[in-house]
Amino acid sequence: MTDAPLIWLLAGEASGDVLGARLMTAVRKQRPDIRFAGIGGPRMADAGLTSLFPMKELAVMGLVEILPRLRRLSRRLDEAVTQIEQLRPDLVVTIDSPGFALRLLRRIAPLGIPRVHYVAPQVWAWREHRVKKFPGLWDKLLVLLPFEEAFFKRHGLDARFVGHPVLQSEADTGDAARFRARHGLPPDARILILMPGSRRSEAPRLLPVFGAMLARLKTRLPHLVPVIPVSPVVADTVAKATEEWAVRPLIVTETADKHDAFAAAGAALTKSGTSTLELALAGVPMAVTYRVNPITAAIARRLIRVPHVAMVNLLAKKALVPELLQEDCRPDRLADIVVRLMTDPAMGALQKAGFAALLQGLRAPGGETPADAAATEILALLNQPFSKSAT
Structure with a gap:
């Protein structure tokens, strides 16, 4: 003993x-x-x-x-x-x-x-x-x-x-060229990060909306490549849920590959939570979206006492990134915001400046x-x- x-x-x-x-x-x-x-x-x-x-x-x-x-x-x-x-x-x-x-x-x-x-x-x-x-x-x-x-x-x-442990995540150390080379992506590929959540109960709620959104973006952003970083726990669930998508995503489970994807990305759609801080550290312009069971949402709305859901917005004390939650988590709304994120450099620059300031406090x-x-x-x-x- x-x-x-x-x-x-x-x-x-x-x-x-x-x-x-x-x-x-x-x-x-x-x-x-x-x-x-x-x-x-x-x-x-x-x-x-x-x-x-x-x-x-x-x-x-x-x-x-x-x-x-x-x-x-x-x-x-x-x-x-x-x-x-x-x-x-x-x-x-x-x-x-x-x-x-x-x-x-x-x-x-x-x-x-x-x-x-x-x-x-x-x-x-x-x-x-x-x-x-x-x-x-x-x-x-x-x-x-x-x-x-x-x-x-x-x-x-x-x-x-x-x-905050996000500062140890190395999310800001990715290599964009390595990601493109590893996955055979051409220089004109426009990479969009989609983060539906790490829990089995989360991903199935966002994935159908993401799939329908990508179908709408097929002509608006013709060289778009969606990338879904997920934990190995939900990788199979995500693979099955995306089999019939009009635009098939790349699914990555390795942390280094995820960080390389961040470096190559033009924008991201993510659930609320720590993933917003990872993306902020990597300097990826983003919007936050989320959908839960309607009963859960109704109860939560009566109880929530903060003005924002996204962690980056709470820390910045302002609406630094758009939040599209529950009824606003719709394919048309998400498609519109992705186009803005991908095509409006001023929007991205404003977000990145805000990210740098809030990360210092962590x-x-x-x-x-x-x-x-x-x-x-x-x-x-x-x-x-x-x-x-x-x-």
Whole structure:
């Protein structure tokens, strides 16, 4: 039996898997003896984690979409709690996925194990009253957006801004010529990035609209080449959904290939979220679009308290990029905005200037990388004395 500290990690979706892998690497830089257990995806597996069960089973969102999965998710929650009870790790770190992660943190509270939640629930955007349920769920909250630290501290919660991980994504290091050469694209090809989402429940809602939009653009932008970067988790779903499209897309799953596509792109259509920050870092002019179950949308509209949905707009505090949501997520509207993005240099230049300004505010205090800053906070908690209670 080893005395090396054990950290139990949870990531429930592709973005959390990336964060988890970077965090594992950063923690080991400071403490090479650390061991890991928990739930993660392929990138965390590459970093040395053996996942309790496939992470893709947790990658679901939406108030209505989650209902058919509740029983299975409940069983998986029981399995996670049981493993933590058996292993008695020195620290538990949950990454994003608040629907599953916060339930897990509450269930394991009686064990007395220090708990960190990495990526704050976006209660500042909607259902702010939920913040009243957070005391006691974690010992430390690591947040990605600079305004979140003050928000949670106003509610009496210990929050630390550690910088946004998009700054480590290397989204701005792509090679346009390499992308064109790899995929045999001629110099006059006009590349459009389409990002329908990394979850199985997201992509099917946007893909039919994207396909119909491309049919409309066939004559308006005759040399258009759509590129869909997706996680391997949904690659097959996207391939099947696009088989009959009038303009067949390139589907890329490798991170380096995605970044090369960004460098070659003239514009992008993306769902809201971190993908907007990746595109901003790469300097790709964009519009944000999204469509969910109508019931989910109706409920969300009554609860949302922020003026914008796109992360870049929230950080810029203005409508820097167009948002076409729900009823506005239509093939004709999307086609019109793509033509503008592709043909109006002034629109692109205005966006790029705004991107550069907002990205400066996402840097971690002290000049560390976001992963190193997060690792420092986690290890500081690990080094504090505590007592694990019996079950």
